[in-house]
């Protein structure tokens with residue numbers, strides 16, 4: 001029998017590739033992990049604003065649900081390595097974790113580097129050979145069913161191959177979608193890809209004036225002809241180009257997948273816990289009790305002053321007007337801006353700034369119990385290369401850890 005230097009070659013040292021390599025090597029496999037970057041885990045380091053939102057405090061079933069119809073593919077992976085196992089994995093390596101109010105789980109240190117170091121320590125102990133600054137260029141299969149991996153440095157052969165090369169988003173991180181062409185070469189179908197979890201651009205000229213304004217709880221809707229295509233309530237950030245932060249990014253998929261995004265509107269509700277009647281009634285009361293104050297000073301206290309100014313400008317009401325003169329019609333105009341502010345969509349910032357890629361290797365052709373290709377024995381997939389993308393909140397890493405762990409354990 002031919003002896004190969006490595007039982008398994010893993011392409012891509014991101015979340016999925018690192019986890020898969022660790023698990024395979026701990027089970028006695030000799031593993032070569034190839035990464036084009038100078039450093040492994042670049043996205044881990046930049047994730048969650050360099051704090052790394054490792055996973056989400058919820059049940060495995062809720063993780064499945066967060067991924068929509070494709071989420072059921074994750075059942076087996078989560079059963080083997082779910083939210084609890086991920087927490088235990090990192091805590092065993094000395095990374096204490098905490099749950100924030102939003103349910104997001106971070107290292108207590110707020111340092112993504114601690115998460116990466118934990119993985120790298122375990123990778124070393126497991127004896128994985130990590131090769132950095134090496135780009136995989138081409139893959140092939142020999143007549144005996146082994147794999148030939150051609151890189152910019154050499155050609156290596158191994159009986160098993162795991163593709164963890166990620167998606168196309170943030171191409172500056174090394175993720176340029178190379179894996180899709182390889183998967184297609186092996187006969188796999190690729191579900192068309194789009195950027196997802198991406199900041200949204202809008203047409204309003206005043207947007208740059210609001211740059212940097214964050215509001216913790218906003219309900220964001222993507223609207224087409226009065227119908228909501230997507231909806232999310234979470235924190236929100238005005239950026240110089242448009243809208244960023246969890247709520248706009250979570251609804252961005254509906255924009256990216258639309259044939260003419262400029263036909264869409266974003267509708268913003270800055271007071272999602274109050275109905276319009278209540279907001280109007282409160283304004284009426286305050287205009288009576290604080291009639292001598294300027295209009296600007298009777299708007300909801302929980303919202304920032306820069307937003308108050310914007311609301312009055314869009315309602316075409318002078319900022320310095322006395323509250324006592326507020327007519328019913330003017331009240332309505334203010335309520336509309338607070339509860340249903342309309343922005344005209346331009347598009348998104350695209351792959352350059354997308355946190356994930358939607359689409360990818362079709363799940364129909366991958367065995368969810370092992371992550372092995374149903375078409376090519378010995379070929380495996382894990383992580384974002386698959387047609388899986390979840391919302392903001394640690395779901396995408398959870399999917400990468402789980403599918404990686406399962407693949408590493410099945411090989």
Ligand SMILES: Cc1cc2nc3c(=O)[nH]c(=O)nc-3n(C[C@H](O)[C@H](O)[C@H](O)COP(=O)(O)OP(=O)(O)OC[C@H]3O[C@@H](n4cnc5c(N)ncnc54)[C@H](O)[C@@H]3O)c2cc1C
Pocket residue numbers: 011012013014015016017034035036037040041042043044046047048049052053054055134135136137164165166167169170173174175176178179354355356382383384385393394395396397398400
């Ligand atoms: C700015 C940002 C913040 C994020 N924050 C979070 C967060 O807080 N929580 C969360 O759950 N998710 C977050 N995500 C999403 C998360 O990073 C991804 O879902 C996750 O990294 C996917 O893991 P992966 O291992 O499948 O792919 P990746 O992490 O993308 O790793 C793929 C690796 O393959 C390598 N590679 C590709 N092609 C080749 C080749 N030809 N040769 C050699 N190597 C190659 C790449 O260089 C890369 O290192 C964030 C993403 C971004 C961009």
